[in-house]
Structures are given as C-alpha cells and as structure tokens.
Amino acid sequence: MICLLLSIITKAQNTVGTILNTEDSFGGYTLFTAQTETYLINNCGEVVNQWTSQYPPGNSVYLLEDGSLLRACNVGNTHIQFGGTGGRIEKFDWDGNLTWEFDYSNTTMLQHHDIFPMDNGNILVLAATEMTSEEAIEAGRDPSKLDNGRLLNEQVVEIEPSGTNSATIVWEWNIKDHLVQDFDSTKDNYGVISENPNKLDINYLGGLSGNENWLHINSIQYNKNLDQIVLSSRHMNEIYIIDHSTTTAQAASSTGGVYGKGGDFLYRWGNPQAYDHGTESDRKLFGQHYPHWIPEGLPYAGKLILFNNGFGRVPSFSEVFIITPPTTSPGVYSYSQNVAFGPTSTDYTYTDPNNETEFFSRILSGAQMLPNGNILICDGDSGYFFEIDSNENTVWEYINPSSSNGILSQGDNPNENPNIVFRATRYSPSYSAFTGRDLTPGDPIELNPNLSGCEALSLSEVKQNSVSVYPNPTTNRINIKTQGTIDSIEVYDVMGMRVAQNKNTNGIDLNNLKSGVYFLNITDNGKLTTKKVIKQ
Numbered sequence: 001m002i003c004l005l006l007s008i009i010t011k012a013q014n015t016v017g018t019i020l021n022t023e024d025s026f027g028g029y030t031l032f033t034a035q036t037e038t039y040l041i042n043n044c045g046e047v048v049n050q051w052t053s054q055y056p057p058g059n060s061v062y063l064l065e066d067g068s069l070l071r072a073c074n075v076g077n078t079h080i081q082f083g084g085t086g087g088r089i090e091k092f093d094w095d096g097n098l099t100w101e102f103d104y105s106n107t108t109m110l111q112h113h114d115i116f117p118m119d120n121g122n123i124l125v126l127a128a129t130e131m132t133s134e135e136a137i138e139a140g141r142d143p144s145k146l147d148n149g150r151l152l153n154e155q156v157v158e159i160e161p162s163g164t165n166s167a168t169i170v171w172e173w174n175i176k177d178h179l180v181q182d183f184d185s186t187k188d189n190y191g192v193i194s195e196n197p198n199k200l201d202i203n204y205l206g207g208l209s210g211n212e213n214w215l216h217i218n219s220i221q222y223n224k225n226l227d228q229i230v231l232s233s234r235h236m237n238e239i240y241i242i243d244h245s246t247t248t249a250q251a252a253s254s255t256g257g258v259y260g261k262g263g264d265f266l267y268r269w270g271n272p273q274a275y276d277h278g279t280e281s282d283r284k285l286f287g288q289h290y291p292h293w294i295p296e297g298l299p300y301a302g303k304l305i306l307f308n309n310g311f312g313r314v315p316s317f318s319e320v321f322i323i324t325p326p327t328t329s330p331g332v333y334s335y336s337q338n339v340a341f342g343p344t345s346t347d348y349t350y351t352d353p354n355n356e357t358e359f360f361s362r363i364l365s366g367a368q369m370l371p372n373g374n375i376l377i378c379d380g381d382s383g384y385f386f387e388i389d390s391n392e393n394t395v396w397e398y399i400n401p402s403s404s405n406g407i408l409s410q411g412d413n414p415n416e417n418p419n420i421v422f423r424a425t426r427y428s429p430s431y432s433a434f435t436g437r438d439l440t441p442g443d444p445i446e447l448n449p450n451l452s453g454c455e456a457l458s459l460s461e462v463k464q465n466s467v468s469v470y471p472n473p474t475t476n477r478i479n480i481k482t483q484g485t486i487d488s489i490e491v492y493d494v495m496g497m498r499v500a501q502n503k504n505t506n507g508i509d510l511n512n513l514k515s516g517v518y519f520l521n522i523t524d525n526g527k528l529t530t531k532k533v534i535k536q
C-alpha cells in the first residue's frame with residue numbers, strides 16, 4: 001500500500017525512462033542493450049557508462065568483474081535465420097574500446113541468444129548448427145516433419161579467447177548426440193520415449209510443425225559449484241541441465257563426467273509431455289526464458305529462477321518462478337520411473353497482483369534476484385523493467401527509450417515504437433567492475449528528459465535527515481524541519497487522495513483528518529521528499 005501510494009505520489013507522467021523510483025528499490029546500476037548501444041544506468045535512468053557496437057544485440061550482454069563488457073551481436077547471417085540470432089561476440093574495455101571480437105557464424109553454424117562468461121575467462125556459446133535432411137532422418141526424424149529440408153542442431157561450445165580476434169574451442173556438446181525416437185525402428189536410437197527421460201525425442205514438436213528451428217534454445221547459464229549448465233528451450237517449453245565436467249567425447253555419449261551420464265540430460269522440467277511423462281495439464285512452462293541459479297549469498301541461493309512467458313496458453317500471462325529441483329545429493333536430480341522430474345509446485349511465483357493478464361511478454365525477458373530480496377523483472381517485449389519487493393510492491397519502473405525508430409523523447413508513446421530488450425541486469429555498487437571508475441551520472445537516454453520525481457527521491461535518500469517531521473505520531477499539527485525553504489506540503493491518504501495542503505509554511509494542521517496513516521509530500525527548494533506520518 002505504501003508503495004502504491006509512493007507510486008502515485010512520485011510518478012511523474014513519464015512515458016519512457018524512469019517511471020518510478022522509490023526508496024525501496026535496490027540502488028545499483030542496470031545494464032541492457034538496445035540497437036547498437038549498451039547502457040549502464042542508475043535508478044534515475046541517467047547513463048553512467050555506454051558502449052557502442054556496429055551491430056544490434058545477438059542477444060545477451062554482461063559487465064565483467066574487471067569492468068569490461070562482453071556482448072553477443074547480430075551479424076545478419078542469411079543462411080540461418082530466426083528470432084534471436086547473433087554470430088559474433090565482442091569484448092570492450094570500460095572506456096568503450098573494442099579489445100576482442102570473434103565470429104561464430106557461417107553457412108552451417110550460428111551463435112544465437114545467449115553466451116556465458118566463465119570465471120577462467122572462457123565463454124560458453126550457444127549455437128545452432130545445420131543437420132542435413134539425411135542426418136536428421138538417420139537420427140529418426142519423421143521425414144514429413146522437415147519443412148526446410150534440414151534441421152537445426154543445438155550446440156554448446158566453450159571457447160578460450162586469444163589475441164584480438166581468435167579463440168579455441170575447448171569443449172563441445174550437441175543435442176544431436178542425445179536423441180531418442182519411436183518412429184523408425186531401423187535407426188540406432190529407436191526406443192521407448194518414456195524409458196529415456198535423459199534424452200530428447202526428435203519427433204516431439206511442442207505443438208509446432210516441422211520448423212527447422214525446432215528447439216529454439218534461448219539461454220545458457222552455468223553453475224560453477226555444480227559444474228552444470230542450464231538451457232531453456234522455448235519450443236519444447238522445457239529447461240534442461242547438463243554436465244559440464246565431461247570431456248568432449250564424454251559429452252557426446254551417455255557415460256562419464258562427475259554425474260555419470262555423459263552429455264545426456266541430468267534434469268528437465270516444464271513440459272513432461274516431451275518425454276511421455278504427463279499431459280498438457282502437467283505442463284508448467286510456456287516459452288520461458290533465462291533459467292539460472294540464484295547466486296550464493298542472495299535470498300533463495302542455489303535455486304533456479306526463471307521467467308515463464310506464458311506464451312501459448314489462454315489467457316496469456318507471464319510469471320516469475322523460483323523452483324528447487326529435487327536432489328538426492330548436490331547436483332544429482334531425483335527421478336523415479338515414469339514420474340516427471342519435480343518439483344510439482346514452485347517455491348515462489350509472481351504474477352501481476354491486480355490482474356494477471358496485465359503482465360505478459362510473448363518473447364525475450366528475464367528475472368533477477370537482488371541482494372535485498374527484491375526481484376528485477378525485464379518484460380522484454382515492451383522494453384519495460386520493473387522491480388518488486390518481497391511483498392510484490394512495484395518499487396522501481398523503467399521503459400527503454402531506445403527504439404527501432406530512434407531514441408524516444410519524454411512524452412513519446414513507447415507502444416508505437418518497438419523498444420524490445422532481451423534482458424536487464426542490475427549490478428550492485430560494490431561490484432568489482434566499479435572499483436576506481438568515474439560513475440558520475442550523465443544524461444538520461446531519452447530526449448527532453450524529466451527527472452523531477454526521481455531526482456527528488458534520490459536526493460531525499462541522500463539527505464535522509466535533512467527533512468524531518470515532528471511530532472510523529474501526532475494528534476493535530478505536524479511540523480517540518482528543513483535546512484531549506486518549504487514551498488509546499490501536500491497530505492495524501494493511503495488511497496492516494498490528496499486530503500490537505502499548505503504553501504510557504506513549515507507545518508500543517510491534520511485536525512480535520514481521521515486517525516490513520518498519511519503521506520506528506522514536502523517540496524523544499526524545488527526538491528520533493530515523502531514522509532509517512534500517523535494521525536492518532
């Protein structure tokens with residue numbers, strides 16, 4: 001309720017940039033990429049650093065511990081085309097100089113969607129590679145389900161960068177080595193789907209037709225403690241965990257590695273129909289994004305958080321899930337024959353608390369647990385980032401002003417100007433990338449900006465004690481102590497109705513108001529501060 005009120009009070013009528021900033025948001029810097037630019041903004045939407053590439057996103061971007069930027073970009077491969085393609089990885093230093101670039105794009109292979117920077121400097125790369133129709137049929141694909149005369153294998157490569165534009169592949173995994181099918185008994189991988197939960201049915205299409213982009217894996221994330229990778233397949237509506245401790249040879253087999261299963265799935269979740277372990281009613285995921293392990297030291301550490309887009313169900317609505325994959329020991333996932341991998345319910349689910357269909361992103365998107373227990377959510381389709389607290393109050397809101405029609409002005413309608421964002425990531429001010437950096441805020445991204453509401457709030461955070469109210473609680477008058485000159489005092493009830501106001505004076509009489517909680521909007525030398533008061 002307090003946040004609802006704060007939002008009513010502090011919401012300048014902004015259409016882009018920072019829409020809402022409250023004292024309950026996690027102070028830090030938010031990184032996202034749109035068009036050719038990557039922005040690091042503070043909670044007021046002011047740019048503290050910016051990197052420019054020649055290319056649009058392809059699609060994820062990371063600020064590394066040393067302050068450099070690792071970004072996948074889209075080179076426009078004409079041989080492999082679907083939403084989310086990339087093809088090149090670029091690294092920039094803090095000052096925006098391109099220090100390394102690497103292409104993973106040709107007529108038969110293409111990096112897409114996500115990459116993951118590992119602690120040792122290597123990079124996990126997600127790529128699609130071509131399987132000819134002969135290869136696909138040999139792997140048991142129904143030939144009537146090969147719309148484009150080929151199929152796209154999904155591949156993970158670990159690359160070790162070197163020089164300014166090269167890298168060595170040091171590890172590799174391919175889904176085509178982990179297929180099962182019950183279509184063609186003459187092929188090697190013929191089997192009973194339900195008896196092979198650790199493999200993928202090459203003829204399960206998740207309700208689609210014979211699209212070559214059959215799996216559409218849209219994220220790759222890594223857990224160094226478990227040495228495991230989690231992948232998200234939009235078209236299967238499943239997430240998969242695989243072992244990274246294997247050799248490349250083991251990763252192409254079903255044995256070896258710390259967990260003994262080679263490159264077969266260690267875990268899968270979201271749509272048990274895909275392995276004949278349930279029906280549509282058992283399905284949890286609908287075009288999901290960005291499953292990743294919540295880092296150590298954060299609330300829900302070690303669990304998986306993901307954005308369930310809710311695409312393909314009626315009605316359409318998105319959710320944020322936190323789940324605990326059941327295990328028998330760390331990284332060893334519980335499974336009993338013919339029972340779908342758990343859990344059957346989530347540890348946490350966020351939907352829009354007022355109207356669930358209000359929160360919906362068809363594509364892209366993600367959610368990030370923050371150190372104070374808030375969650376940063378990227379509604380990628382709308383370029384809309386918002387932060388919720390543990391009571392599901394919205395405590396920060398931002399709309400990406402960079403659209404495919406150019407940089408928007410404050411007042412422009414973002415709904416008329418595509419401003420999609422793949423993912424947004426908040427970095428804590430204590431992150432090592434910021435050590436010794438000049439973080440002086442520059443201008444916001446949007447043209448003709450209006451930071452009034454936001455600056456007031458940020459200032460009130462800084463000058464926390466410079467405006468005080470007393471007595472509080474009060475039976476009648478509230479006095480205001482400030483170093484500046486008070487321009488106006490407005491009193492709002494908990495429903496956001498203004499119930500009293502005064503100008504050019506250092507107090508206000510609450511005599512006529514009922515007992516309860518009120519909010520004072522105090523403008524002092526043009527700066528806004530909000531104070532909660534109790535009328536007895």
Ligand SMILES: O=[N+]([O-])c1ccc(OS(=O)(=O)O)cc1
Binds near residue numbers: 362
């Ligand atoms: O339009 N795009 O840029 C786009 C569309 C779909 C897409 O795939 S998804 O799984 O990330 O939604 C990625 C990018």
